[in-house]
Amino acid sequence: MALDYLPNNATKFEKSLIRDLSLWIETNIRDVVDPDRCPVEFLPFLAVHESVDLWYNDWTEARKRQMIKDCKSGLAESKGTRDAAQRFLSYVDTQVVHRRTYPSRFPVGRIAAGGSTPVNFPHSTAQYLLKLDLAAPKNAVCSGRTAVGRSCVQPVSFEPLVRANHAITISKAPDKAYAVTFAHRVVMTLDDGLDLGGDGVKLGLFQDRYYL
Secondary structure: OHHHHOOOOOOHHHHHHHHHHOOOOOOOHHHHOOOOOOOHHHHHHHHHHOOOOOOOOOOOHHHHHHHHHHHHOOOHHHOOOOOHHHHHHHHHOOEEEEEEEOOOOOOOOOEOOOOOOEOOOOOOEEEEEEEOOOOOOOOOEOOOOOOOOOOOEOOOOOHHHHHHHHHHHHHOOOOOEEEEEOOOEEEOOHHHOOOOOOOOOOOOOEEEOOOO
């Protein structure tokens, strides 16, 4: 019965309400609370019930169901751990390329003169190098159809960056500081040992970056 899902301290009003609703709601409550069988239209309510913090309405149905299942199996409890950031970021298609927290051993190339403090690494701040794709909008150039005062070129959406920041914020403990950079590609220079005589090799090309 529907009443079986109420807590022991449920009031008479709550019991009466559930009893009356169960007469006309044509849904199996066991299905509603199951992420695999829950009707699509009920998924947002199940997400609230399971205390899902990261949720976007434009996600695929499969991703929504997986997020609810992960929260039921301990995703929320993992917040603040080393693995939590990648678990949450995977839901917004973002990869952790490198992570470093000062103090750390042997920050080669980052030592300040006369001391042991790494340059650009604030104390007790987790630093993340993240990788994600920014897709150009379709039909970005609308030549011949632009109005006065409106640009004919639509900019690339930075919504993925916003979502990545949101995801990593949720994954961290409230009292922990962090910093994020999305510069996972850098311009190649002569210091990279380029063979300028090779085919297609020239200054200004980009290469992947694997460390902060």
